[in-house]
Amino acid sequence: MAQFLDVICINRYFGWYSDTGHSELITYQMIKEVTAWHEKHLKPVVVTEYGAGALAGLHTDPPVVWTEDYQVVLMEQNFKAFDQLREMGYLIGEMIWNFADFATPQEYFRPTGCMKGVFTRERQPKFAAHFLRRRYAQLT
Known part of the structure; x- marks a missing residue:
């Protein structure tokens, strides 16, 4: 008989679809959300989607x-939350959305498709790809 690990999976886009542009809220909101799910169901949580769109080559400061x-x-900001939640024993996994940009139907809220990839459609890395690689290399 197969055994299954009972987990909760959530997709959250703090600082993107909610509180757009307010990165200072992301860590707090993610910790609050995952903690609530864990405490309600006493099960580990996997964040199966999080991220932001980026047009390759577009930079600003701030x-x-x-x-x-x-x-x-x-x-x-999400990584700060994930690290704290992992230490608390509430979070067991994270997966960014998405590997690479991809085409979508024309929509006013997507400039040239889904731009949430850490790579472009041509598989060229954005800054995020290098940042994510360092993150994953540090996780044990």
Whole structure:
């Protein structure tokens, strides 16, 4: 008989679809959300989607939405939350959305498709790809 690990999976886009551009809220919101799910069900949580869109080559200082810089800031704030939640024993996994940009139907909220990839459609790395690689190399 097969055994299954009972987990909760959530997709959250703090700083992107909610509180857009407010990266200072991401760590707090992610910790609050995962903690609530864990405490309600007493099960480990996997964040199966998080991320921000970025147009390759677009940069600003300070970082704003749609820039590669903001995509990295959003990841950095999520990583702070993930590390704290992992230490608490609440989080057992994280998966960014998405590997590479991809085509979508024309929509006013997507400039040229889904731009949440850490790589472009041509598989060229954005700043986020390098940042994510360092993150995954540090996880044990």
